[in-house]
Amino acid sequence: MEDEYIRLIFGLKLKQIRTDKNLSLFGLSKLSGLSKSYLNEIEKGKKYPKTDKIIILSEKLDVPYDNLVSLKLDKNLAPIGEILQSKILKEIPLDLFGIKENNLIDIVANAPAKVNAFISTIIKIAQNYNLTRESFFLASLRSYQEAHSNYFEDIETDVEKFAESYHLNLNKRITSTDLEDILIEEYGYTINDKELRKHDNLGELRNIFIPQKKILLIDSTISEAQKTFIYAKELAYNFLNINDRLFTFPWIKFENFDQVLNNFIASYFAGALIIPRKSLTEKLTQFFSLEEWKPLELHKIIKHFNCSHETFYQRLTNILPKYFNIKNLFFLRFTHKLNSPEFRLNKELHITQQQAPHANRNNDHYCRRWISIKTIKDLEKNSKKRPTFGVQISSYVNQKNEYLVLSSATTDPFKEEINRSVSIGMLLSANLKKKLNFFKEDTFEKKLVGVTCETCAVENCKERTAEPTRLEKQKKYKKIATTVAQIISSYS
The missing domain is CATH 1.10.10.2910 (Arc Repressor Mutant, subunit A)
Structure with missing residues (x-):
């Protein structure tokens, strides 16, 4: 381990032993003869005491020397040890999120046992779901983008x-x-x-x-x-x-x-x-002011710039929140291998709200009613392999929110027999309706969608590719809970 982490672990252990013995820094200073400021720097991981000083602390705190210098942490501090040994805090520039490493460690070290248990649980979940450094870093980057409305x-x-x-x-x-x-x-x-x-x-x-x-x-x-x-x-x-x-x-x-x-x-x-911001903003302003929905005009805007569809849709996530106050939006990229039953969500961004869907690790089947998947299917039916476009209003069962979703699909430029779609979804709010002059209630097709087939409550769905097993399990347990509550009530 790096010297810095050895200092941090020693400081954490010393602080825990001191607090367990109800000693203040002032009290430990009087007991050991070491200055309060020196002890404070040790506990913060800034200094590592020399052997003679460790011997003094060991004697005065009645803790074996070997226990004090050991890198092994007890159960309460074990999660912090795992974090420190993984060096994950070193690899992520916490200052991007306004966090100082020492402050974070100090907060966690002072947290109740339940908080440390929570951290330990998160680590175990990450291990069980094979959360890699790659996925962790990409999730951190995504959080950084979302925190800044993806505009820099x-x-x-x-x-x-x-x-x-x-x-x-x-x-x-x-x-x-x-x-x-x-x-x-x-x-x-x-x-x-x-x-x-x-x-x-x-x-x-x-x-x-x-x-x-x-x-x-x-x-x-x-x-x-x-x-x-x-x-x-x-x-x-x-x-x-x-x-x-x-x-x-x-x-x-x-x-x-x-x-x-x-x-x-x-x-x-x-x-x-x-895709310069001034040019794109001007073109979008003109497009939004159209009296009627004209998808060809949107295609002309994309064609005006020397870019891929993905670059254009991602650029919209920068410009729409900043210059049009359209902040509740998401970006999705789905991929599909020819003749495969599986569609993969391998890139996503959610600004302001955590809109569905999110990539899942349960191998569930994403809702086939999504325009993101429909445009891929349309592309694969198209013998000329030209880009396909789609737009729809998506709403969820038992939810009030509706989203206007634009999508386009192309062959994957990097992989053979792979097609992909990129989509941008915007919360259909009063603000958005006001921005889009061409919006009328019957302008776009409306679809009731789910997130995955396994959790979907849409009845008689022709596009369903799997039974709603997770939803049925939830209903089953809910009925059991209701019956148990009734039995308990009858004996009260």
Whole structure:
């Protein structure tokens, strides 16, 4: 273990022993002859006492020396030990969430036994569900995005500074050629589009960056939009002086949370460069003011920018909350392998509210009434494999909230025989209806949806692919509880 964690564990143990003996810091200072400020620094993990000082503490507190210096923690502090030994606090920049590591440890250390039991339970759940570092870090990143309504003014400003520095006209379509020239001339890049095709097992990779020689290996078969996005990310890393970064797209592995965060920052920068906020805001304002729903006009907006559908939908999650006050929204990405019964939700973002659905680890079947899944099915029926679009109002059984959901599906650009859809859902509030001039009550198809088939109460559902087993189990136990309550009441 690192010296810092050894100091922290010693400090936690000393504090626990002191409080168990009803000693204040002042009291321990008088008892041991060590200064109160020195003992305070030990307990906070800032200092580790020398052997002679540990012997004094051992004698005065009547605790064996070996027990005091041991890294083993008792049951109350064991969860903290697990957290410290996992080094998870080191890997996550807690300052992003306004938290200091020592303060967090101090709060947990002073918490009642029930709180520590709760932490221990969370750790066990994570282990049982095989919660990996990857999923934990991505969940942390998602929480960071949601806490900021997925809008970052500093990155938006950096994009505009970059454009001004390199005389890029953000009112015009940004091309890969525009960005390639800057990478080569300004940052000394060499771009190679032949090497990756020599390696059959690298079919899913679109680029590899070799930092020592500033060589960017890029797949020659990628689309213009993909190439532009990759170049924009590389420019972000250079312009923002980001060194701790990932070197492949899609990424294969990461060493720490900073790399995950920096990948997000570079991706945000790329999206904001390709789809500038001013231009998108103006176009959306015009679109929202239309008297009638015209999906072709929305397609024209997407086509105006040199981007993928996913980049456009994700960009909406930045702009809608900030500039249109549409804050209750979610983003979903589903994938589907041809002829497979399973649809996977592998990317999600929920702003303001925790709207369903969320990715689940129970292997449940997602509701087939979702427009996100319907657009994928429509794509797979389309022999020309053109992108498919859909829109619907989704409402849940026994819930008042309704969501206007826009979705589009395309073949996966990275994997063969995989299709995917991206969707953005907006809470159908009075504010949203007012914003969308074209909205009329009968404009869009309405669907009663569930989250998964196993938990769905929709009756006579033709799209159902599994029985509502979880819901039936809940009803069964509810009936048992009602009967038990009646029996107890009859004897009262």
